[in-house]
Amino acid sequence: MEIILRKATPEDKEKTIWVESQSTPNLSYVPHVWDMFINDKEGDWSVESVDGELAGCGKYSILPDGSAWLETLRVIPQRQGLGLGKRLYEHWLKLSEEKGVKTMRMYTGINNAVSSGLAERYGLSTVETFHGVKMEAKPFKTEHSFKRITDVEEATELLLPLGEQWGNWIVLNRTYYKWSPAMCKWLTEKDMVYKDDDGNVVVMGARFMADYQLHIGLFHGDAKTCLDFAKANAANIGVKSIHCLYPQRFNEIEKQLLDNKFVMEPAPFIVKEINL
Incomplete structure (x- = not known):
């Protein structure tokens, strides 16, 4: 099984929208932010493929205070459990080291144990409930x-x-x-x-x-x-x-x-x- 993480390209748009529709059908906004994400030169918009098929994506954004915001992590249900989310977090930690970013943050629902657990695996801890x-x-x-x-x-x-x-x-x-x-x-x-x-x-x-x-x-x-x-x-x-x-x-x-x-x-x- 070949898993590849790479920068998103314009040609990935429709497939990435499909990935989001499969992974978070009740929270879909990639069609509205695609241009903003792919034209973000300071951050990073990545996609992941498994055996040549697009199966995941994730966005690393630099906020005004210089911190990194981790968002839009999506993996289609059929490919969950293969470590695609882990690869994104490892990629983001490397990006932060390269860019000199000192803080990374993300959010999730209070009942989303999978998303919360993945973040905790890479050292993130809860700082506020909203x-x-x-x-x-x-x-x-x-x-x-x-x-x-x-x-x-x-x-x-x-x-x-x-x-x-x-x-x-x-x-x-x-x-x-x-x-x-x-x-x-x-x-x-x-x-x-x-x-x-x-x-x-x-x-x-x-x-x-x-x-x-x-x-x-x-x-x-x-x-x-x-x-x-x-x-x-x-x-x-x-x-x-x-x-x-x-x-x-x-x-x-x-x-x-x-x-x-x-x-x-x-x-x-x-x-x-x-x-x-």
Whole structure:
């Protein structure tokens, strides 16, 4: 049996989409991120074949703070148990050594023992548990004075002190970022930072699939004002749903979201980390 791990090529697109459809039929987004992944020169988008047939894939992404994010690890059911996931982790550890990356992280569902166990095999351990909420986006309007902040220095000065209120995490598209000046700069350059005349703050947008989902990374101040602005923004963009994830220990954030008609995700998520 010949197993090969290599860089993905444009010709692998349809087969990789098929791999994802077989391995995680309820979580499929490769069609939406293919171009972003394959054009990422800083990270790595790999596929694996068994006896010439594509059977797995995995993405290694460098986040704004210089850490590595391990994502989209997929192996078709017929080829699970052959060590394809292990090969990806070994590849990622080697990449981190070559690139001088000091931290790697990943996430999985709290009940996904296989994914969690594989990460632990390579030294990653749980650092935070998250709850998530969501809401169907519907037509919505509200009066507001929110304006986008475009100056990086102003946004960083505003946002950095707010990080602790969210456990120094911010989550977009289930990508779990640590709070940092580099993250504040990235959010500002991506047009995600808003403040109104009363000092209310909202960070929202999407890492990908911006036409489908709006992700609230942080809100501060009057919760209803902030969340109504997010709902109006979602309606204006025309997305299908609004999402927010936060450390489970922040009960007040959860209460504010539920009070504003968000509904809980079925199960928590865990983030695992290794410092190299």
